[in-house]
Amino acid sequence: MTKMTKMTKKTKIELNKHNHALLNNFCFHLQVEKGLSENTITSYRFDVTQFLEYYLKDAETATEKDIINFLVDLQQMHQTHKSLARKRSSLKIFYDFLKDDAIPIRVDFSKIPTIKYDQTIPDILSVRQMKRLLASIDTSSNLGLRNKAMLELMYACGLRVSEVIGLSIHDIFWQEEVVRVFGKGKKVRMVPVAKTALRCLKDYINNSRRQLRQEKQTDILFLNRLGNKLTRMGIWKIIDKIAKNSGIDKDI
Template identity: 40%
Template structure:
């Protein structure tokens, strides 16, 4: 019966709330781990769970050395799950009510300097078809701040090079229109004219960015390329798939962009998520002050 309710909950998240596949996989993994824990303790149903069981489970995760962010994610999954069970009248009382997540230390994302971005974007060899693709991908990512998953999901019709924008689908399949600069548009046009047609195997392939086999490039494939180009550019920072997205947002705010506009472009549902980049720009302002003020 426990598995039944988990599957019902996941179906609700997918159909009624339209959550992304990655988010659903995370809920599935975390909840089935919780069910295994219940089974080990001979707790036969999710309806029999009490507040002290939830607290014991979270404590066990902490004792295993799980990071506060991981413990918070598990609690968030359980809160959402039991809220659903309460709504469906499967349980009388929600055992997660008033349970707080562990305090999270704010981790600021790694950001490239404008010079490092230029060095990275200059790495692909545009004399080759794959180089044209990689140049277009990197330029578009930095020009728009798309998530890597959004970049990989783009189809050719999602581009409007003449007007300079891209249509993408973010978390929860929410559509947004993001402007791009002339440099990215030019690189995309060159890739479409001279690179993509040599990479695709079938004329009706919809994917914008394809691999050497003519199929849609994966996030893992992009990640390998990004790491290689970062090494070639001599960048010693800890590069992650979202590094160009973080750099996009930070550089916009450093140059006076409106926070709400950046929120819209990034596709953040809550502006507090975008505000982390204001901390980065404040840190940069302090660095500039320390470097340049005669009495710093």
């Protein structure tokens, strides 16, 4: 049973006295020095408490890996990207407070991926519809393996079609379980990838991409049947066709 699974149980996890004191000082700082509203402070308290209940150790000993694992676990529980972005922001503000209060911290937020929440496939389709769409993909062909890997990645990471098109095989960091994404204005961010999506990517790369690439030398991750880069329209046509085949009556 994972830490996050335990957190979903009814049993209340009490913070240790040290973390409880840090959290109270943080909220007092937000109220008195920052002048934030009660509702805003409550949101910060909730986000930080959720992480500390997950981590269980003294707050200042946490590393970026601990926070990334926390966010990935939430992502796998289908938390929205907007919610994940808020939690990352809350934790950064909390750890900035600890640092300013002369408490030595180990976490480096520059190594924690930022989280985008532009309109993506998960926003267009409900979670149930997306699961049905993914389950309906026939993976007995090279194109089917590609489609499964591509949609699993888009769903897991909240990627836009324009971001998926430009992905290279070198943008997948297998050991770290993150993908490097180039967004608008050539801004780069690192996004955690769920294990299910990573398995589909490995399956596609090992068994399908080589066949689609044919004799061409290219680092582009997702290729069409001619071994070329997919287009925006091409991806939306693929998604629309799969949705219709899965019985989803929705204009994508």
